[in-house]
Amino acid sequence: MTVVFTITFGLLVLAGALTLVRLLRGPRTLDRILAIDVLVVLIACGVAVEMAASGRAMNIALLLGITLLGFLGSISAVRLTEGRKDHR
Known part of the structure; x- marks a missing residue:
């Protein structure tokens, strides 16, 4: 089962790296907002995988x-960029 957790962490790191590329390159503000949201989801997934790997649910408050x-x-x-015509 350790191999599965290692592969999962590796894929999450790869997804995080690709998300950081999108965050830095943009080109629009909404692209960056979406990249930050995906990065938060990836962090939450990483915490969940760590909880499953360790067998302890001590980090459930952190996850929430x-x-x-x-x-x-x-x-x-989204509320801040809602009224703008050009989201750059």
């Missing part, structure tokens, strides 16, 4: 906090 922060951050960012 990360997902709530990501949700509220996405809603706030």
Whole structure:
């Protein structure tokens, strides 16, 4: 089972690297907002995989906090860019 967790962590790291490329390159503000949201989801998935690998659910509050922060951050960012015509 350790091999599965290692492969999963590797794929999450690869997805995070590709998401960081999208975050830095843009080109629009909404692309960057979406990249940050995906990065938060990847962090939450990493915490969930770590909890499954260790067999302890001690980080459940951390997982809930990360997902709530990501949700509220996405809603706030979309509200800020909602009225703009050019999202650059």
